[in-house]
Amino acid sequence: MIEKSRVIDVLLMVADDINRQVSKEKRIERSPNTVLLGKESVLDSLGLINFILMVEQRIEETFHCSIVLTEDDLLTFPDGPFRTIGSLSEYIAKQI
Numbered sequence: 839m840i841e842k843s844r845v846i847d848v849l850l851m852v853a854d855d856i857n858r859q860v861s862k863e864k865r866i867e868r869s870p871n872t873v874l875l876g877k878e879s880v881l882d883s884l885g886l887i888n889f890i891l892m893v894e895q896r897i898e899e900t901f902h903c904s905i906v907l908t909e910d911d912l913l914t915f916p917d918g919p920f921r922t923i924g925s926l927s928e929y930i931a932k933q934i
Contacts, residue, residue: 870924
């Protein structure tokens with residue numbers, strides 16, 4: 839299994855990429871505790887989909903494996919893997 843910290847690094851790189859494209863109010867905090875899904879998130883639905891697609895691409899580039907994060911109903915669970923950067927990194931590390 840890939841170390842969670844390596845996956846967090848990838849997710850933070852994606853956050854950096856997005857932060858370069860959005861206004862200050864919509865920037866993603868660089869923290870494992872950053873909320874990605876829900877009322878506390880700075881991402882709207884389109885922003886979250888963009889984040890997910892960029893993560894899939896970065897995971898493939900970094901770890902040389904393909905992962906699909908939109909297959910299951912993962913986005914429908916408020917406490918699911920998309921809740922925070924940390925929870926998403928745990929989920930991805932288990933999938934790789």
